Amino acid sequence: MDDAERKVFVLDTNILLHEPLAIYSFKEHDVVIPMTVLEELDRIKDSKRDVSRDARIAIRALEAIFHDATPEQIAAGIPVNKHSNADGTIAIFADYEVKETVHAFADKAGDNRILNGVLYLQTHYAPREVVLVTKDINMRLRAKGAGVYHVDDYRSDQLIDDVKLLTKGFYQFAGNFWVRVGECHSEKRGRSTLHTLPINLFDTPFVNQYLIDESKEFAARVQSLDSDTVTLKDIGHERLMHRQAWGIHPKNIYQGMALDAMMDPDIDLVILTGPAGCGKTILAMAAALEQVIEKSMYDKIIVTRNTPEIAESIGYLPGTEEEKMMPWLAAVTDTMEALHKNDVCTDGSMKYIFDKANIQFKSINFMRGRSIQNAFVLLDECQNLTASQIKTIITRCGEGTKLVCSGNLAQIDSSYLSPVTSGLTYIVERFKNFEGSANIYLNGVVRSRLAEFAEENL
Numbered sequence: 001m002d003d004a005e006r007k008v009f010v011l012d013t014n015i016l017l018h019e020p021l022a023i024y025s026f027k028e029h030d031v032v033i034p035m036t037v038l039e040e041l042d043r044i045k046d047s048k049r050d051v052s053r054d055a056r057i058a059i060r061a062l063e064a065i066f067h068d069a070t071p072e073q074i075a076a077g078i079p080v081n082k083h084s085n086a087d088g089t090i091a092i093f094a095d096y097e098v099k100e101t102v103h104a105f106a107d108k109a110g111d112n113r114i115l116n117g118v119l120y121l122q123t124h125y126a127p128r129e130v131v132l133v134t135k136d137i138n139m140r141l142r143a144k145g146a147g148v149y150h151v152d153d154y155r156s157d158q159l160i161d162d163v164k165l166l167t168k169g170f171y172q173f174a175g176n177f178w179v180r181v182g183e184c185h186s187e188k189r190g191r192s193t194l195h196t197l198p199i200n201l202f203d204t205p206f207v208n209q210y211l212i213d214e215s216k217e218f219a220a221r222v223q224s225l226d227s228d229t230v231t232l233k234d235i236g237h238e239r240l241m242h243r244q245a246w247g248i249h250p251k252n253i254y255q256g257m258a259l260d261a262m263m264d265p266d267i268d269l270v271i272l273t274g275p276a277g278c279g280k281t282i283l284a285m286a287a288a289l290e291q292v293i294e295k296s297m298y299d300k301i302i303v304t305r306n307t308p309e310i311a312e313s314i315g316y317l318p319g320t321e322e323e324k325m326m327p328w329l330a331a332v333t334d335t336m337e338a339l340h341k342n343d344v345c346t347d348g349s350m351k352y353i354f355d356k357a358n359i360q361f362k363s364i365n366f367m368r369g370r371s372i373q374n375a376f377v378l379l380d381e382c383q384n385l386t387a388s389q390i391k392t393i394i395t396r397c398g399e400g401t402k403l404v405c406s407g408n409l410a411q412i413d414s415s416y417l418s419p420v421t422s423g424l425t426y427i428v429e430r431f432k433n434f435e436g437s438a439n440i441y442l443n444g445v446v447r448s449r450l451a452e453f454a455e456e457n458l
Contacts, residue, residue: 012134020057169439170210277447300358383407
């Protein structure tokens with residue numbers, strides 16, 4: 001690639017907080033880190049925010065590259081090929097020396113210096129393409145309004161281009177499935193019936209993918225596949241709809257598939273996605289109580305979720321860690337009340353169940369370093385987690401532990417996450433070919449007709 005084709009990527013601070021080693025992702029192109037970004041990383045690394053660790057990792061990565069370079073070499077750009085497979089360079093740009101042309105509010109002084117620096121580099125490197133890379137949508141808008149020609153999001157961590165392409169964990173065939181199949185090889189293995197079919201009957205099948213049809217007679221799950229054939233485990237539509245856990249029965253086929261996956265001891269990770277009111281939390285809690293109390297398959301239930309600004313605010317709440325977590329886990333307590341609303345004494349039942357099932361409410365910030373054995377773990381609202389945060393939870397799970405991740409990609413609260421960059425999207429794509437995981441999109445709102453109408457029309 002000649003110099004005219006090499007691009008110059010200027011990284012915003014949020015890129016290095018989202019992916020601390022993003023500097024190695026630009027291969028043959030050149031990367032520029034404005035001095036303002038280093039200042040912001042310096043402030044964040046000593047803070048109590050959960051991104052302080054990412055800031056320190058980014059700083060150490062930069063120090064490893066620049067530790068023996070002269071100021072002139074740092075300004076001109078250091079080759080990074082000795083640290084990675086990249087052929088480009090990385091430089092630090094003193095943006096505070098650039099004459100200010102973009103003016104805005106005083107509290108956005110850092111953003112202003114970065115924008116002024118990009119405008120200067122755009123002229124300095126012309127006709128080469130200078131691209132500002134930021135996850136801040138408003139920063140991208142401001143940059144374009146200020147005259148920056150090329151602005152983009154960080155896409156190296158995006159496994160899909162559009163959330164509509166995200167696998168739903170099941171495939172529905174038109175009409176009757178067996179009409180299109182004709183003959184197949186079937187055999188009994190224990191209590192299960194397995195069918196072996198040609199792979200060309202299916203559109204990109206994967207292990208533990210559910211298969212249903214419009215006739216409401218056929219339901220199966222992909223057991224295994226090779227280059228020519230797919231082996232299905234016959235479940236049956238009626239059997240799915242008659243699944244039950246803690247007195248809860250599926251209200252639709254999607255809930256039936258979710259309950260089947262959560263009650264299967266051979267599946268270690270179940271990922272539930274879908275709109276608000278589709279039943280993700282209540283199904284997960286019912287499956288957890290059934291397997292912990294009735295079947296004694298696990299010793300305890302651990303419930304955790306992302307807690308925005310928890311590092312600053314949790315310490316000021318009264319009580320133990322569990323009591324501090326209660327405001328963020330009200331959805332779980334609401335679910336417990338719904339499961340026991342017909343009991344003679346709902347409060348008494350809940351206290352008994354909490355003690356009997358050894359239900360623990362834990363902060364996600366305190367999960368690092370733990371090893372969770374023989375537990376049913378529910379990670380709720382995980383659309384607001386990054387891939388690295390979800391990895392922290394998954395890698396905590398030891399022998400005999402089942403993890404259920406649930407979330408709604410339409411309810412992302414994080415400033416720097418979108419449906420395609422959410423950790424929930426990441427694990428759906430990464431784990432879809434793992435034999436120990438299943439993913440189900442719960443289509444349809446069953447909470448109430450009011451919630452259903454709101455989901456469809458608002």
